[in-house]
Amino acid sequence: MATIRDGKIVEDTWQHVADGEAAPEGDVIVTLARLRQEGEALRARAGKLGVRVGSDAIADEIGDEVKDLALVAIEFPKYVDGRGYTIARKLRDRFKFEGELRAVGNVLRDQLFYMHRCGFDAYELQEGKDAEGALEAFQEFSVTYQGGSDDPRPLYRRR
Amino acid sequence: MYQYDQYDQRIVEERSRQFRGQVQRRLSGEILEDEFKPLRLQNGLYMQLHAYMLRVAVPYGLLSSTQMRKLAHIARTYDKGYGHLTTRQNMQFNWPTLEGVANILDELASVQMHAVQTSGNCIRNTTSDQFAGVTRDELEDPRPYAEIIRQWSTFHPEFAFLPRKFKIAVNATPDDDRAAVYFHDIGVKLVENGAGERGFEVLAGGGLGRTPHIGQTVRKFLPKEHLLSYLESILRVYNQFGRRDNKFKARIKILVNALGIEEFSRRVEEEWEQIKDGDMLLPEEEIERVKKHFAPHAYETLPDSDSELAALALDKDRAFGNWVKNNVRPHKVPGYASVTISVKDKEIPPGDLSDYQMDQVADLADRYSFGEMRITHTQNLVLADVKVSQLRELHEKLVAVNLGNANANHIADMITCPGLDFCNLANARSIPIGMRIIDRFDDIDYMNDIGDVNLKISGCINACGHHHVGNIGILGIDKQGVEHYQLMLGGSAGNDASLGQIVGPAFTQDEIVGAVDTVLQRYLKERESADETFIHCYRRVGMAPFKEALYGDN
Amino acid sequence: MPWHYPSAYPTLPAMAKKTPYLVVTASRTDDGAPVYFRAQSKDWSEQIAEASVVQGESVADELVAVARAQERAVCDPYPMYVDRAEGGAAVPVSARERIRSEGPTTPLRRPDPQS
Known part of the structure; x- marks a missing residue:
């Protein structure tokens, strides 16, 4: 599985940690439930801390809890489940989340451009997919009509 | 009508290139049907019983003669020589090959057309009144707002994977709704408030399907500059809370009814409060920029023709008289009338046009109606700006190409x-x-x-x-x-x-x-x-x- | 070819949906045409009469699994019930599959007027 960050394939230092599994050294991504239970201890560790939320998370409910973390991973259980786009936009636009916003799960090339526009900057591309090819997705459009988390101005403010 | 500038043009060209790449990946086997399906669906490409079907977007049904000739060319070259008019005022082709579709998109882009979001769980073609801009009973032309919505919804990054498809219609006629705004996911009605200001009444939750619902009012009066932020707020509430566990309960009408219109509206308003004064505010200049594209044609100054039209309906040539009575309606400009071309005939499937007929209608539009025509949601065509004095010769020419039936709004006009x-x-x-x-x-x-x-x-x-x-x-x-x-x-x-x-x-x-x-x-x-x-x-x-x-x- | 109502109008008869026989069908990727699986040559025919007929749903499912290996060439293979004509060739039983194998029952393109 390749990780893409800021339009490039990168070495990934983050580790996903399952509930019930001891947190290893380094940068870890835990579930929201675990963050709620062990937040203090987790924050006291040496490595960076990230959280993984499901597509059913409501941004308004979790925003304050997660906005200071280094990373929020939003799960796409199926890529046709588009709730993650709204979660991302609201974390970026409303909660001013500045850490890494990472798409995980059924993440495919043809969603990357939309994800990028909604504020994602990192993507765990689904296993077995051509990562080099996927990078082209960021270049496919040079014009957009609406504002997004990448640029809030609609085209009518840029025309 | 709306003319693309360099930005609009670049978007359709880049889209065409992107889809060609997706087709190539499918044909090479890099992606299989499971993964390709949602991609093709975002582009109006269905798999039907006998072949692929491609649905071409015709924003609010408005077409130029150049575009119609291109559709004729596509029907001839990539399909079986005909196209089918749809209830979203689009045209679809029933027999293209997958590789052919990639070429069709290039052809379409060359005349400022595309197939973006004509299917899939995204915002579909925005529809409007087929007599917009020429009817006497409208507050103002709704098409500029439909075009503004089209641009906002095109490749909207947040709403490409909604729970289900999403349809918006706009009208501006207080008394006679030809756009079926009460049966859309969102209906936008241009209205005037008590102070004489123009704005929109916004309806949501209408729809047909398995469980039909009549749309309910979310907001009685929305100032124009907030149109897009309000739509965005509704879509956001729907994207977060619409059901995804059962596709038959996934339309917004189910959500609106489950929450109740008060709670639904409350959530929309709460969302809207957060974004309403941001960059989405529609500046007056933008509304004016788009409106310019829909400026009235260069009509001649002619005497009032209402009585003449009434007389023509009683013409002794009964074929012509009946056609005037049923298919011709008064225009807001004296001396002009709007003609419904019935595409309902016992010899052909309702709404089917051959490539030959498309070319002929394009020629007639050039000759009699400022080079424009419209597709209606009732699967007919309209020439909106015909001189009353030219109705008789237009009718003769329509009859010659099997498009002169006098059955508009009657039992055969289904x-x-x-x-x-x-x-x-x-x-x-x-x-x-x-x-x-x-x-x-x-x-x-x-x-x-x-x-x-x-x-x-x-x-x-x-x-x-x-x-x-x-x-x-x-x-x-x-x-x-x-x-x-x-x-x-x-x-x-x-x-x-x-x-x-x-x-x-x-x-x-x-x-x-x-x-x-x-x-x-x-x-x-x-x-x-x-x-x-x-x-x-x-x-x-x-x-x-x-x-x-x-x-x-x- | 002009279409004349009603003499040429095909009425699809009622037919039982369940039979012991099944074939595997799919839509061809290149053009969406309905195609039918031939087990021997592991390829697809446009003619339902050339399809391999099997008995029982579990045998058909195995055939679908084989057909699934060809998902570059076809989309969404599925098993369907058929009747057998004399000689054993498959014949569709449902209205849907009959129309799918024979084409639309409606005229496709209006001939141009004679000038």
Whole structure:
């Protein structure tokens, strides 16, 4: 599985940690439930801390809890489940989340451009997919009509 | 009409390139159908029973003659020489190959067209009144707002994977709704408030399908500059809270009804408070920029023609007179009229146009109607700006290409979905039933006697043929492997929106045409006068007389 | 070819949906045409009469699994019930599959007017 960050394939230092599994050294991504239970201890560790939320998370409910973390991973259980786009936009636009916003799960090339526009900057591309090819997705459009988390101005403010 | 600038043009060209790449990945086997399906669906490409089907977007139904000639060329070169008009004012082609579609998109982009979001769980083509800009009964032309919505919704990054498809319609006529705004996921009505300011009433939660609902008002008056932020707020609430566990309960109407309109509106307003004064505010200059594209044509100054039009309807050439009476309506500019070209004929599936006819209509539009035409949601065409003095020669030329039928707004002027002849979802055929009905009522005097009535036929409960809102609706069902048809009465898609009710047990395909006739014969007996249309008569007398006529006393 | 109602109008008869026989069908990727699986040559025919007929749903499912290996060439293979004509060739039983194998029952393109 390749990780893409800021339009490039990168070495990934983050580790996903399952509930019930001891947190290893380094940068870890835990579930929201675990963050709620062990937040203090987790924050006291040496490595960076990230959280993984499901597509059913409501941004308004979790925003304050997660906005200071280094990373929020939003799960796409199926890529046709588009709730993650709204979660991302609201974390970026409303909660001013500045850490890494990472798409995980059924993440495919043809969603990357939309994800990028909604504020994602990192993507765990689904296993077995051509990562080099996927990078082209960021270049496919040079014009957009609406504002997004990448640029809030609609085209009518840029025309 | 709206003309692309460099930005709009770049978007359709880049889209075409992107889709060609997706097609290549599918043909090479890099991606399989599971992964390709949602990609092709975002581009109006369906898999039907016999072939792919490509739906081309025609924003709010408006086409130039150049675009129509391009569609004719596409029909000839990449399909079987015809196209089909749809209820979202689009045109679809039933037989393209996958590689052909990649080429079709390039062809379309060369005339400022595309197939973006004509299917899939995203925001679909925004529709409007087919007489927008020329009708006397509108507050102002709704098309600039439909175009603004089109741009906002095109490749909207947040709303490409909604729970289900999403349809928006805009109208600006207080009394006569031809855009069916009450049956859309969002209906946008241009209105005036008490202070005489223009804005929008915003409706949500209307729709047909398995569980039809009439849209409810989310906000009574929305100032124009907030149009897009308000739409965005509704979509956001829907994207977060719409059901995704059951595709039959995933439309926004289910959410609106589950929450109740008050709670739904509260959530929308709460969302809107957060974004309403941001970058989405629509500047007056942008509205003006888009409006300029819809400026009135260079009409000649002509004397008032209302009485002349009335006289022409009584012309001694009855074919022409009936056509004027049924297919021609007054224009807001003296000396002009708007013509509905009926694409309903017993020899062809309702809404089908051959490449030859497309070329001919394009020529007629150039000659008689400023080079523009419109597709209606009732699967017809409109030439909106014809001089009354030229109606007779236009009619002759339409008759010569089999497009001169005088049946607009009458029983033969139906909506039919493609049904089981083409569609993967259908339970029964629609088109042959429609053609039989057109044939049965192929007598202009009988049709005129029956008067204004609309018939809508769907081949399954997904209701693409809008059967719920037909004055007479027909729903195809599968009864132990045999096509059957339920008859519904009393629906209306207009301002007097109502849902039809099933009369009784379903009919076979051999019975259904006669059943429609039986209903209409009964109407002729029941009506108080020739001025009482079928729907008004039905509302007065109710279901009972019709039920009795169809099924007898039991 | 002009279309004449009603003489040329095909009425699809009622037919039982369940039979012991099945074939595997799919839509061809290149053009969406309905195609039918031939087990021997592991390829697809446009003619339903050339399809391999098997008995029983579990045998059909195995055939679908084989057909699934060809998802570059076809989309969404599925098993469907058929009747057998004399000689054993498959014949569709449902209205849907009959229309799918024979084409639309409606005219496709209006001939141009004679000038």
